[in-house]
Amino acid sequence: MSSLSIFSGITDQEKEHMFHCFSPVTKVFFEGETIMSYAHEIDKVGILLSGRAHLSCIDYEGRHSILEQLEKNDIFGEVFTLPLEDFQYFVAADSACDVLFIDYSQIIKRCSNACAEHSRLVNNLLQMTASKAQSMALHINILSRRTTRQKLLTYFEINALKTKEKYFPLPMSLSALADYISVDRSSMMRELRKMKEEGLIEDKTVDGKRYFCLARG
Numbered sequence: 001m002s003s004l005s006i007f008s009g010i011t012d013q014e015k016e017h018m019f020h021c022f023s024p025v026t027k028v029f030f031e032g033e034t035i036m037s038y039a040h041e042i043d044k045v046g047i048l049l050s051g052r053a054h055l056s057c058i059d060y061e062g063r064h065s066i067l068e069q070l071e072k073n074d075i076f077g078e079v080f081t082l083p084l085e086d087f088q089y090f091v092a093a094d095s096a097c098d099v100l101f102i103d104y105s106q107i108i109k110r111c112s113n114a115c116a117e118h119s120r121l122v123n124n125l126l127q128m129t130a131s132k133a134q135s136m137a138l139h140i141n142i143l144s145r146r147t148t149r150q151k152l153l154t155y156f157e158i159n160a161l162k163t164k165e166k167y168f169p170l171p172m173s174l175s176a177l178a179d180y181i182s183v184d185r186s187s188m189m190r191e192l193r194k195m196k197e198e199g200l201i202e203d204k205t206v207d208g209k210r211y212f213c214l215a216r217g
Contacts (some may be wrong), residue, residue, distance in 0.1 A: 005073035012116035038089035053095030167211040
């Protein structure tokens with residue numbers, strides 16, 4: 001996601017003024033806890049103030065897929081409609097998280113004072129929605145690849161371009177990566193070993209975090 005947040009361009013004083021209107025609620029979640037379950041009407045927007053989380057889907061056969069990785073300042077909830085009502089969608093914490101919840105109806109209704117900061121917030125929300133659509137398009141690009149290797153290489157190429165670093169961090173566990181690119185974890189691990197043996201990728205672990213590097217031909 002981009003560095004834009006829903007409060008970009010809004011001062012602390014303006015934010016405090018808006019909070020009197022919005023009456024937001026901040027909650028703490030721990031790793032593995034469900035932050036939000038998508039129901040027919042949730043009327044909430046969640047803003048990840050700290051930590052990491054993910055949006056998942058469980059289909060009617062019980063298959064689990066990770067649709068999106070969420071990081072600081074990312075948003076989720078009512079503003080993003082999800083397809084197929086028979087599927088279960090939920091946001092779960094990958095680490096300890098602080099989440100700010102705001103009623104969606106409070107965001108979209110016109111403030112009686114017509115304050116400029118409210119307009120900026122709505123504009124930020126629209127830009128973040130466009131950014132999220134771009135991220136979803138990149139995810140679809142990964143999923144459209146026919147083989148596990150192609151999916152991995154596409155995922156790595158996207159992350160290398162985002163970070164502009166030789167070694168880029170893997171922002172999730174390997175199990176989560178397998179879910180994200182929709183492949184069997186054991187098959188993915190075998191493919192990663194082959195790719196390292198063939199010199200296509202390198203990896204290292206620093207302070208418990210895994211980094212990958214694409215070989216440049």
